[in-house]
Ligand SMILES: NC(=O)C1=CN([C@@H]2O[C@H](COP(=O)(O)OP(=O)(O)OC[C@H]3O[C@@H](n4cnc5c(N)ncnc54)[C@H](O)[C@@H]3O)[C@@H](O)[C@H]2O)C=CC1
């Protein structure tokens with residue numbers, strides 16, 4: 170089946186800047202954006218086009234045109250989802266739960282083959298709320314490796330890394346997606362876990378230690394000597410724990426993490442500390458980018474001091490920048506269940 174009608178829910182940085190051009194390289198496709206942000210939808214409807222420029226001197230700008238756009242609250246949104254050949258979602262993992270009713274309404278009136286949804290979020294098992302809600306659809310996940318940044322809230326313009334594809338979980342769908350740029354992944358569970366516990370773990374180190382040191386530019390923080398040394402120290406432990414857990418060679422894992430480090434230190438890729446540090450509540454969760462790598466390191470007898478320090482810096486950011494309660498963050502991370510770990514992390518926290 171050649172997918173034609175593609176719905177992108179979440180017309181933000183990834184939806185507009187990475188997923189839309191990926192879809193649009195397939196000339197026969199038609200995109201409809203759905204977002205809860207009425208201002209953004211109004212802008213898309215009025216301007217009817219927007220530009221993505223690339224952090225790469227040799228790649229030309231891409232202009233996206235010929236799309237529809239509806240707010241999530243518009244009845245038309247349910248209708249377009251009901252008629253979609255493929256729905257791509259990129260709203261932030263914590264917001265997926267807010268889409269359950271819309272999907273249920275859409276599947277009720279759908280007359281063709283079962284709906285296919287791909288959740289393109291950072292996180293492990295992000296689709297769970299949709300699966301548990303018994304939505305009558307194939308629900309898959311995609312791994313977004315591409316960094317995309319909106320210029321500002323007042324325009325639709327974006328800057329993006331050049332990244333060729335979206336790996337997705339083929340086993341959760343009835344058949345492969347027949348579009349260029351979509352890469353069927355046979356062992357998606359391992360890929361997304363390795364991605365979150367390597368890329369996003371390093372990203373947390375840069376973001377939370379970088380924020381504490383006063384950086385606003387992500388690449389500058391990644392190149393800071395202390396941050397850089399912390400990441401090197403971390404990887405000596407983490408790469409070996411990950412290769413044992415996912416039964417791959419150390420060389421394969423080291424190549425994967427080296428690519429992440431090179432990307433984050435690349436000063437041509439424009440990114441901010443604020444974007445990478447945001448929503449600390451989500452990032453200190455038990456199956457997330459810091460606590461789970463820490464658990465893996467413990468499982469394989471590795472030193473966890475860098476990860477403990479990172480969690481302390483993340484708590485500090487949560488309390489001082491996002492006005493979160495420390496008690497709540499500790500509860501979300503589950504660290505209070507382990508006296509020694511709790512003491513180590515709190516010891517670092519109180520030195521900040
Ligand atoms: N921007 C990037 O470089 C990367 C982002 N990601 C992941 O992609 C996902 C999206 O991130 P961004 O695009 O950066 O965020 P964003 O904040 O730029 O865009 C999210 C969009 O979703 C909309 N939204 C939120 N809840 C909604 C709902 N219930 N219904 C409809 N629309 C809703 C928001 O209004 C916003 O326009 C996240 O899971 C993020 O971790 C992953 C890798 C890189």
Ligand SMILES: O=P(O)(O)OC[C@H]1O[C@](O)(CO)[C@@H](O)[C@@H]1O
Nearest residue numbers: 291313314315316368369372445
């Ligand atoms: O919103 P989150 O989960 O911090 O994701 C942003 C990060 O994810 C990444 O894809 C990491 O691979 C980077 O682009 C960025 O550092």
